[in-house]
Amino acid sequence: MLCCPLCTHRAERYVEDRRRAYFHCPCCDLVFADPASHLEAAGQKEEYDRHENDPADCRYRRFLNRLAAPLLDRLSPGMQGLDYGCGPGPTLSLMLEEAGMSMTDFDPFYRPNTDALNRQYDFVTCTEVVEHFSRPAHDWGQLTALLRPGSWLGIMTKLVISRERFADWHYKADPTHVVFYSPATFTWLGMQFGLTVERVDRDVLILQKT
Template structure:
């Protein structure tokens, strides 16, 4: 049972419920408790089933959606971090052609991957929906991003509590934190970010302003 929102920490009198899903009426996050079978080693085994990695052309093309909106800012010798890169990092493979060094971090597969104290770019592609504690994770991510730097995220925007049960995205039981555009605006206000780009479906790019 949640006593506060795992993102904005609002108390549970601000919650609405539908089945296993809880909706925070303050930040618009929809969340659910992680299933016991998908925590710890079970979660890691689940991610190993994903066919992700630079050897998969379709996956590389998919990830380029997070890079295209900021391509003009990708200058040689800048530093990037792929946060939640999974077992087969691909962002660093894509950024090689821009002469950008990219560190890989993942709590299961690259736990020691954060090498710099601050980064010009942080990519969080198809990982923020897996955050059990999004408040803590965003604090960590944005603490590593330089002022003026870019955070590029990919996660499918939720359709609202009334439509959640018909949404394909929830078939993955490790998708526990689900975001809307309102949620991203809350994050922008909280962390002094400027929304630079959104495709209003999956890709969101912020620039850190303070």
Template sequence: MGNYQCIICGGETASYSSSPGYFICGCCGVVFLERSRVVSPEEEKERYLKHTNGTDEPGYTGMLDEFIKVCVAPFAGEGSFILDYGSGPEPLLARFLEGRGYKTDTYDPFFAPEKKFEFEKYGAVTAVEVLEHMKDPLGEIKIIADILKPGGIFAGRTMFLPQEEKKFANWWYRFDITHITFYSPQSLAHIAEAAGMELILGEAPCFFVMVKK
């Protein structure tokens, strides 16, 4: 059985026997879908357009409020310049942040592809429900670390892995075909370290904050 090197730390991986196509790293604990099984960018975009993260969804907007309260407001200075990375078809989080006095940019490979961030430094970068879609999380998070000012934060949300392999097999989160990489707080700590940051919050079930050293 061909196993892969971990996409985060280069460690040895083992296949998740009850979930064919998925591998877990013995070192940092990240779980990822075999890259040959990942959907095409066209299918990926189509799937995002079907997501309805509209303001009419109280669950979603409530989550964004909670995210800002727990992950952004305590760490980002007042009026900080924030990039929402992976802003989606509708830049809802950016609007929420602006409503709270922050200045924002958005980036999304499908819906806001202009890389304005290449010429900027930010006090914070946010990524809500983004890391689970990343094919090369370490590569992308290194870019994010690069565009943060020292002391700036990278804050996001992604559902943390269930502890047991058996739970993963039936986990709703993995059935979204665009979700291909899954993390524990330990995996996020590895990524932070490799990108010159430190994980300062990894709160179950889903919130994290890294700070640039």
């Protein structure tokens, strides 16, 4: 039996489809794909290269504004931010710069600026990224280490609703999506890493370091 990659509790078999098996942790409520099914780095990048993240695309900007707008309500001009996992066409960081913020981009494939991970920020954004964490305990530790007390963390990821809905969920069809969170998982993360958690939209959460 596998152990949860987030909290190390023993996991239970959850759902299986023609591509891979998924497991559920009864402790932190994480659902995760069988690690044996994870793509190698080259395969991951091949998938990411198919994404069309165009900063000039109004529809993409509207999508990202579902995080940007409520986050900006909590920020002041000139604050220092990091877009963690910015992808091949950084757009959210551009939108936040247009709103008066000072931004840095990081992405392990497209902006591998590891110096950006050696400091702390007033806020960090992470849109459609945390579901790609193959080592979530490590990755969440790295992510939250970027926050000082009072800093904000903006997350966008679709949440698990139920086992029945998960079985036919399009979100798990992406082979680079390997971990899936529920509201209860974010409650666990808040307790583990000292974060308050507010769900501001169905797939948008804003956390604050205490």
